[in-house]
Amino acid sequence: MTPPTTSSSKDKLAALRTEIEHRNPAQPEFHQAVHEVLESLAPVLAVRDDYAQASLVERLCEPERQIIFRVPWQDDRGRVHVNRGFRVEFNSALGPYKGGLRFHSSVNLGIVKFLGFEQVFKNALTGLGIGGGKGGSDFDPHGRSDSEVMRFCQSFMTELHRHIGAHTDVPAGDIGVGGREIGYLFGQYRRITNRWESGVLTGKGLSWGGSAIRPEATGYGNVYFAAEMLRRRGEDLQGQTAVVSGSGNVAIYTIEKLKALGANALTCSDSGGYVIDDKGIDVELLKQVKEVERARISEYAERRGASARYISGGSVWDVPADIALPSATQNELGAEAAATLVRNGVKAVSEGANMPTTMEAVDVLHEAGVAFGPGKAANAGGVAVSALEMQQNAARDTWTPARVEDELLRIMQDIHHTCYETAERYDAPGNYVTGANIAGFERVADAMLAQGVI
Numbered sequence: 001m002t003p004p005t006t007s008s009s010k011d012k013l014a015a016l017r018t019e020i021e022h023r024n025p026a027q028p029e030f031h032q033a034v035h036e037v038l039e040s041l042a043p044v045l046a047v048r049d050d051y052a053q054a055s056l057v058e059r060l061c062e063p064e065r066q067i068i069f070r071v072p073w074q075d076d077r078g079r080v081h082v083n084r085g086f087r088v089e090f091n092s093a094l095g096p097y098k099g100g101l102r103f104h105s106s107v108n109l110g111i112v113k114f115l116g117f118e119q120v121f122k123n124a125l126t127g128l129g130i131g132g133g134k135g136g137s138d139f140d141p142h143g144r145s146d147s148e149v150m151r152f153c154q155s156f157m158t159e160l161h162r163h164i165g166a167h168t169d170v171p172a173g174d175i176g177v178g179g180r181e182i183g184y185l186f187g188q189y190r191r192i193t194n195r196w197e198s199g200v201l202t203g204k205g206l207s208w209g210g211s212a213i214r215p216e217a218t219g220y221g222n223v224y225f226a227a228e229m230l231r232r233r234g235e236d237l238q239g240q241t242a243v244v245s246g247s248g249n250v251a252i253y254t255i256e257k258l259k260a261l262g263a264n265a266l267t268c269s270d271s272g273g274y275v276i277d278d279k280g281i282d283v284e285l286l287k288q289v290k291e292v293e294r295a296r297i298s299e300y301a302e303r304r305g306a307s308a309r310y311i312s313g314g315s316v317w318d319v320p321a322d323i324a325l326p327s328a329t330q331n332e333l334g335a336e337a338a339a340t341l342v343r344n345g346v347k348a349v350s351e352g353a354n355m356p357t358t359m360e361a362v363d364v365l366h367e368a369g370v371a372f373g374p375g376k377a378a379n380a381g382g383v384a385v386s387a388l389e390m391q392q393n394a395a396r397d398t399w400t401p402a403r404v405e406d407e408l409l410r411i412m413q414d415i416h417h418t419c420y421e422t423a424e425r426y427d428a429p430g431n432y433v434t435g436a437n438i439a440g441f442e443r444v445a446d447a448m449l450a451q452g453v454i
């Protein structure tokens with residue numbers, strides 16, 4: 001038999017992509033996530049015929065299980081609403097399914113599948129023995145009272161509880177799901193099962209099984225990853241300016257860690273517009289507005305004084321800075337915005353959000369020689385500390401914040417190193433997309449190969 005070549009592998013992967021698009025219609029985000037990974041894999045399949053023979057890519061693109069359920073709940077006026085709940089258990093070759101829940105009006109099966117697919121490779125990169133999954137609902141928590149959010153979470157968990165468990169599937173937060181929602185979900189799980197199973201959810205409060213540094217982990221981890229990319233180029237974060245999008249969990253702790261390491265974030269945003277603050281975003285004021293009052297960021301600009309302006313609509317990527325950290329949502333940074341960043345002299349782009357940069361925009365950045373950290377590597381700090389939370393729960397232990405943060409730093413440096421080295425090994429120096437996709441794929445593929453036709 002003739003051994004495969006990179007070009008024959010490319011043809012096979014292109015055919016597979018077409019088949020996946022055909023079998024999963026109307027799921028553009030899932031198609032995009034698959035496309036991006038398959039683009040990287042031809043050189044691997046060309047040297048690993050055993051992967052091709054075992055149809056590993058085909059198996060990896062098909063979730064192990066997809067659960068869709070009705071979530072009925074009553075608002076404060078007694079009106080009944082019906083939302084749709086999802087949990088996609090994508091791959092458990094390396095450990096229990098692990099990945100967040102997203103509550104946002106845009107959530108549908110295709111979005112949950114894109115997130116679950118990415119999660120498989122991201123979790124593999126952490127080296128911490130976790131499989132990949134994701135879930136959520138098209139419920140929109142904006143403007144809902146605490147009691148409404150609680151009733152929704154209780155109804156959601158009433159169905160979800162039968163599918164999850166500390167050794168099965170361990171959800172966490174994502175867009176629209178923070179500490180408040182995890183509390184309501186955990187309370188309902190405990191009530192239904194009559195079990196104190198702290199390892200069933202991560203992102204819990206500190207006094208009831210949570211880990212120090214979990215809220216901070218995704219943002220802090222992304223800044224550590226950006227610092228590593230700069231270090232490879234002989235630079236550091238000291239004195240650098242940054243554009244950050246979003247103003248939720250990931251954005252807030254990105255801005256906080258940038259400041260701690262001597263850089264200055266000039267912006268944040270929400271779905272209505274963005275704030276530019278010439279003095280740098282005041283993270284304590286941002287936390288007060290977003291985390292305590294759950295208000296809009298226009299409120300931040302009103303209270304901050306002369307240094308800050310709120311721009312309704314517009315693009316945060318128009319603001320010149322040394323580095324960019326997209327931290328809001330998928331496809332928020334397109335080719336035009338990437339070209340603007342390049343024109344403004346950006347040196348590095350590191351993804352706090354999942355798939356915020358379109359493939360065309362990534363090409364623009366690569367062509368201009370900008371260091372680009374893809375989310376599945378750069379934002380893996382959140383799930384990594386979730387895995388550390390699971391370790392603490394299993395050992396009935398509580399680690400100090402310093403211990404967790406030391407581990408987080410070590411893990412992010414290790415992920416950076418793995419991506420960098422893998423890209424070099426496959427002749428794509430400096431290409432972290434190739435490095436992350438191949439390194440994550442190899443770890444999951446080897447485990448699947450060892451475990452038989454599963």
Ligand code: NDP
Pocket residue numbers: 173174175176177178218246247248249250251269270271272327328329330352353354379380382383
């Ligand atoms: P939050 O809900 O805390 O914040 C989300 C932020 O993004 C808000 O400012 C929100 O603005 C904005 N946003 C959401 N959707 C849109 C949209 N369609 N257009 C414009 N802005 C939008 O979520 P997180 O900070 O937790 O998550 C942000 C990103 O990071 C997501 O891509 C998530 O998947 C990813 N991520 C999160 C992790 C975590 O640990 N939380 C881990 C790894 C990745 P508004 O209030 O107006 O909606």
